[in-house]
Amino acid sequence: MTASPRFTRRTITDQVTEDLRARILSGDFPAGFQLRQDAIAGEYNVSRIPVREALQRLDAEGLVTFQPHKGAIVSQLSIDEIEELFEVRKLLECELLRHAVPRLTPADLKSVEDILLVYDEAFRSGDVAKWGELNREFHDRLYRASNRPKTLEIIRMIGNNTVRFTQAQLALSGATDRAEREHHQIFEACKAGNTEEAVELLAEHIQSSADSLMECLRKARE
Incomplete structure (x- = not known):
């Protein structure tokens, strides 16, 4: 300990x-x-x-x-339970982002960009311990402008139940470059005020993370 x-x-x-x-x-x-x-x-x-x-x-x-x-x-989660959590995440987070993008202020965008820079540095330095928390903080800062506190609370709870798996998945799969690229694409769409593109990119990001994680978990549990 x-x-x-x-x-x-x-x-x-x-x-x-x-x-x-x-x-x-x-x-x-x-x-x-x-x-x-x-x-x-x-x-x-x-x-x-x-x-x-x-x-x-x-x-x-x-x-x-x-x-x-x-x-x-x-808590131990089955593969089916983890997959279900990602499905719920995709539904709720896309809805949060749809509400958030039109409300993002310059200060909000600066805050998101700041955490993204820290996240990038953690990736490059291989600081695995920070990946999960920084990933959650990046998404959380984007969604705060949605003015949907109850939905955000649910997302945070789901995040607590999946972050330990996604963090391990990134380390095992070597998918850090993809995750970093996808975060920047989502941010740029939000910055441009392109709601539909941002939501589409987020849905693809969550699904690709889920698919990669499921593959890692299934191999590990064979």
């Missing part, structure tokens, strides 16, 4: 939740890993109460499940 930060802000439960979530999404805690409350409480130097509350929150997000005789474990 990696060293944990010293907690100084927000509630202890918030901080335990955030740190555990980050470690699950990064793959530090892989699918099927048993999250022992006593061990986690000892590592963070807190009581079991905030740990239990944090695990319950992560259960609600779909990242953790509680099993008889095992307690909390990091």
